[in-house]
Every structure is written in C-alpha cells, then in structure tokens.
Amino acid sequence: MYSIKQVSERLDIPAVTIRAWENRYNVVTPKRTEGGHRLYSEKDVETLKWIKKQVHEKDMKISDAVRLLQDSAQEPVTPPSENDKFSELKDQLYTALINLDSQKANQLADLAFSLYDYEEVFHHIMVKVLYKVGDEWETGAISVAQEHFSSQFIINRCSQFLRVLPVNPLHPKILAFCPEGEHHQIGLMIFSLFLKKKGHDVIYLGPNTPLEGLADLIKMKDISVVAISLTNPDPVGKVEDWIRTTLKMDPSLKFIVGGSCIKDCPKIESKSVTYSLGSDWDEWYEAFMR
Numbered sequence: 092m093y094s095i096k097q098v099s100e101r102l103d104i105p106a107v108t109i110r111a112w113e114n115r116y117n118v119v120t121p122k123r124t125e126g127g128h129r130l131y132s133e134k135d136v137e138t139l140k141w142i143k144k145q146v147h148e149k150d151m152k153i154s155d156a157v158r159l160l161q162d163s164a165q166e167p168v169t170p171p172s173e174n175d176k177f178s179e180l181k182d183q184l185y186t187a188l189i190n191l192d193s194q195k196a197n198q199l200a201d202l203a204f205s206l207y208d209y210e211e212v213f214h215h216i217m218v219k220v221l222y223k224v225g226d227e228w229e230t231g232a233i234s235v236a237q238e239h240f241s242s243q244f245i246i247n248r249c250s251q252f253l254r255v256l257p258v259n260p261l262h263p264k265i266l267a268f269c270p271e272g273e274h275h276q277i278g279l280m281i282f283s284l285f286l287k288k289k290g291h292d293v294i295y296l297g298p299n300t301p302l303e304g305l306a307d308l309i310k311m312k313d314i315s316v317v318a319i320s321l322t323n324p325d326p327v328g329k330v331e332d333w334i335r336t337t338l339k340m341d342p343s344l345k346f347i348v349g350g351s352c353i354k355d356c357p358k359i360e361s362k363s364v365t366y367s368l369g370s371d372w373d374e375w376y377e378a379f380m381r
C-alpha cells in the first residue's frame with residue numbers, strides 16, 4: 092500500500108489533484124490508516140495512472156475519463172475510445188476544409204453543434220481537425236492556404252460563441268491575450284469560451300498583443316484573472332518578467348498560462364500563477380474562481 096505522497100511522486104500528479112479527483116469524481120476510494128491517512132492499493136495507482144494518461148496525453152476532460160472508466164466496468168486496461176462517435180464528422184470536416192469548401196464545412200459544423208454540446212465540438216472535433224491540419228502541413232501534404240482556411244474557419248465559429256454568451260457582471264473579469272510574437276490564438280479562444288460559459292466577462296485581445304500598457308488596462312477594467320497563451324517559446328522570458336512585475340503591482344491578481352510550449356518552459360513558482368498542461372480547467376476553476 093502507498094501513501095498519497097508516494098503515489099504523487101510515482102505518478103507525478105500533485106497530491107491536491109489526487110484528492111480533488113477523489114472528492115469530486117470518486118476516481119478511487121483509498122483505504123485509511125487509523126490516523127485517517129490515505130492508503131492506495133496497486134489497483135488504485137493503476138487507475139490514477141490511467142486517468143492521468145487520458146487527461147494529459149489524450150486531452151480528455153476529467154469528467155469524461157471518469158465516465159469512461161465507469162462504463163468500462165472498472166477495467167482501465169482497454170477502455171472504449173471516447174472519440175469514436177466524433178470520428179466521422181471529424182474526417183468529413185477535415186476533408187471539407189482542405190477542399191476549401193466553406194459551404195460543406197459550415198453544414199458539417201452546424202450538424203455537429205446540433206448533435207453535441209459546443210464545447211465537445213470544439214475539443215473533440217475542431218481541435219483534432221486542427222492538429223491533423225498541423226501534421227499534414229508540417230509534412231508538406233497540404234498548403235499554407237489550406238491551413239489558413241481551416242484555422243480561420245474555426246476562429247470564426249469560435250468568435251460567434253464568444254460574442255453571444257451572456258455575462259454576469261458580478262463575476263470576476265478576465266483578460267485574455269497571446270503576447271507579441273504569438274499568433275496561435277485558437278487555444279486561448281476555446282479557454283475564453285470555457286470562462287464565458289461560466290458567465291465571466293472575458294476581455295479578449297487575441298494574438299500578438301504587446302505587453303506595454305496592459306498593466307493600466309488591468310487596473311482600469313478591474314481585471315482579476317489574466318489568461319495567457321504560449322505556443323511559441325520566444326516570448327516566454329518577456330512574459331515571465333511581465334507577470335512578476337504585474338504581480339508586484341497587484342498581488343491579488345491570478346494568472347493562468349496555457350498552450351503547447353508550457354510543458355518545457357520555465358515556470359514561476361507562485362500560488363498566483365497556474366500553468367495549464369492539459370484539460371485541467373475544471374480543477375483550476377474550482378480552486379481559484381469559486
């Protein structure tokens with residue numbers, strides 16, 4: 092049997108996350124020592140390892156991973172693929188986009204939104220299509236024009252949702268931007284959608300935003316949380332300095348930094364700064380925004 096510290100070290104999952112998965116989703120129910128400390132069996136460890144894999148490597152939402160686990164009768168070895176139901180639409184949308192066929196692509200997107208929750212459509216269809224576009228673009232199988240058409244299509248669809256979702260003026264305000272030099276904005280848009288769905292007013296500045304002047308905007312607009320997206324590692328150092336300076340100015344601010352270069356970039360050790368490595372948004376929201 093293992094303590095939470097041992098499990099945390101072995102699986103590289105923070106103890107706070109393991110506790111949250113237990114309390115919120117009943118992922119595992121460890122035994123307790125007489126003193127009330129958690130004791131995990133080998134099976135518990137395997138289950139947690141499987142959940143981590145779904146969430147961090149396959150980009151699945153924790154709630155979906157738990158549902159899968161339950162559906163597969165506690166057999167974490169060969170769980171069904173949650174993406175199967177999306178695969179046809181995903182393939183068709185990909186084909187329509189690389190054929191630059193906006194009518195067909197819009198029809199497919201409309202169909203997807205009518206069948207599934209819009210967040211599911213973005214995470215399981217649109218994002219996956221973009222990853223495929225990226226892979227094919229990298230190998231030279233598709234052109235820059237096809238890539239631009241695809242990303243612009245998805246940006247347009249995402250903007251429509253961002254525009255129409257209602258805002259609760261009592262909820263903390265959020266500033267979202269990609270720093271200067273960062274043009275990849277779709278991840279940030281999808282995260283902004285997540286926050287807007289919860290009723291937050293998100294001031295979305297989009298790609299390639301100069302850091303100068305943002306501190307004034309934060310004060311002026313009474314911002315509580317700053318969301319930053321980084322794919323390209325070049326602006327990381329500048330962003331880090333800016334976060335440190337801005338935090339000195341207002342220590343109550345919270346930062347969340349996400350995007351595909353986060354895995355390898357240096358991190359600021361501060362309770363006020365969260366680095367999002369995957370679909371851990373619900374957890375972050377529970378911890379910081381409730």
Ligand code: B12
Pocket residue numbers: 150218221222223224225226228229238239242246272273274275276277278279281282298318319320321322323324347348349350351352367369
């Ligand atoms: C579309 C695209 C572009 C478009 C961007 C359009 C736009 N306005 O966004 C354009 C054409 C501008 C572009 C340019 C470039 N691109 Co590009 N691009 C892509 C592509 C195909 C899709 C990116 C995308 O939107 N993915 C979907 C989103 C949703 O995924 P994501 O960003 O990872 O976001 C997820 C998480 O990371 C997270 N997240 C992201 N941001 C945030 C923020 C917060 C706060 C949180 C909590 C979470 C979070 O949430 C999302 C959902 O899970 C990728 C391929 C790929 N595999 O991603 C290449 C890719 C990212 N690009 C790449 C490259 C190399 C470039 C260029 C350097 C190419 C060039 N030679 O010019 C330039 C750089 C431009 C720049 N300075 O930023 C590489 C990056 C390699 C690397 N890691 O360095 C990739 C991986 C392609 C490849 N396979 O080589 N690109």
